[in-house]
C-alpha cells in the first residue's frame with residue numbers, strides 16, 4: 167500500500183467490519199497500512215488478504231491516523247476516546263456517541279459539512295436512519311418536511327451475525343417439522359413471523375431504542391429538532407436489506423412527479439418506480455449494493471401535501487460500512503484527518 171494513512175478497523179471480524187476492510191481495498195482508500203482489531207477471542211486470527219487480528223491495548227492503538235469502529239457501544243465508549251487522544255480520527259458505527267453535541271452525526275450525501283466540526287470522533291447514524299435521510303434530503307431541500315410517519319421492515323443482519331444464524335436455523339428446523347431452540351436474538355421466533363419490537367424497550371418505555379434513534383438522529387442530521395416523527399420499527403425474516411414505508415408531509419406542495427425527478431437526480435439514490443410492471447425496490451436486490459433505492463412514490467390520498475415512499479437499502483453497506491468509508495474519503499479530500507483530542511465524556 168502506498169497511501170499516507172495508517173488505519174485501524176475495530177470490530178474487523180464482524181459483518182460491518184469485514185465489509186469496511188473490503189471497501190477500503192476496493193475503493194482504493196489511500197492507506198499505507200490497515201490493521202484489524204477485534205475481541206480477545208479473535209486475536210491472532212488471519213483474515214482474508216492475510217491481515218492478522220490484534221487486541222486492543224494502550225500500546226497497540228498508538229500511531230493511527232484513522233480508526234473505523236464497528237464493535238458495539240461499550241467498546242466504542244471505552245476505546246474511541248483513547249484512539250482520539252492517541253491522535254486518530256474515529257468514525258464510529260455504534261450508537262454510543264451519536265447524540266452527543268460535540269460529535270458530528272454525518273451522512274456523506276446529506277450533511278458532509280458537519281465533518282469540519284469534529285473533535286476526534288465522528289458518528290455514523292443507525293442503519294434505518296441512514297437510508298431514509300439519503301432519500302429525504304432532496305425533498306426536504308425542495309419543499310421542507312414537517313412530518314414523517316415511518317414503518318420499517320428490518321433485516322436480521324442489523325442485529326448481528328448471531329441473529330442471521332438464528333433465522334436460518336429456525337427456518338431449517340421448521341421446514342423439517344422439527345422443534346426450534348428457544349429464541350436467543352429476539353423475544354420471539356423470527357422465522358415466518360414479524361416482530362413489532364426492533365431494538366429494546368427500556369423500563370416503562372412505549373417505544374424501542376431503535377424507534378427513538380430513528381426519531382432523534384433524523385432530527386439531528388436534518389438540523390430540525392422540532393420535526394414531527396412517528397416511527398414503528400418491525401423486525402422481519404429477511405437476511406439482509408432494510409425496507410421502509412415512509413409518509414412524508416411537506417410545508418410546500420410537492421407532486422409525486424417532481425419528487426421522482428428530485429430523487430432521480432440525488433446522489434446515492436436510484437429510483438425504481440413502475441408498479442404496473444412490478445418494478446419497485448426489493449431487499450434481495452438492494453443487498454450487496456451501495457445505493458438507496460426508492461419506489462412506490464405516490465400522493466397520500468389522505469393529505470394534499472403528503473407523499474408515500476418505499477425506501478430500501480443494504481443495511482450493512484450504505485447503512486454502515488459504505489458510509490463509514492465515504493466519511494473517511496471526505497476527511498481525506500477536505501484535509502480533516504487531524505487529531506482534535508476527544509469529545510467530552512458523555
Ligand SMILES: NC(=O)c1ccc[n+]([C@@H]2O[C@H](COP(=O)([O-])OP(=O)(O)OC[C@H]3O[C@@H](n4cnc5c(N)ncnc54)[C@H](OP(=O)(O)O)[C@@H]3O)[C@@H](O)[C@H]2O)c1
Nearest residue numbers: 177178179180181182204205208236237238260324326486
Ligand atoms: N449490522 C448493521 O446493520 C449495523 C448497522 C449500523 C451499525 N451497526 C453497528 O456496528 C457494530 C457491529 O455490528 P455487526 O453487525 O458487524 O456485529 P457483529 O457481526 O456481531 O461483529 C461485532 C464485532 O465487534 C467485535 N467485538 C465484540 N466485542 C468486542 C470487544 N470487547 N473488543 C473488541 N472488539 C469486540 C467482534 O469481535 P469478535 O469476532 O472477536 O467477537 C466483531 O468483530 C454495532 O455497534 C452495530 O450497532 C450495525
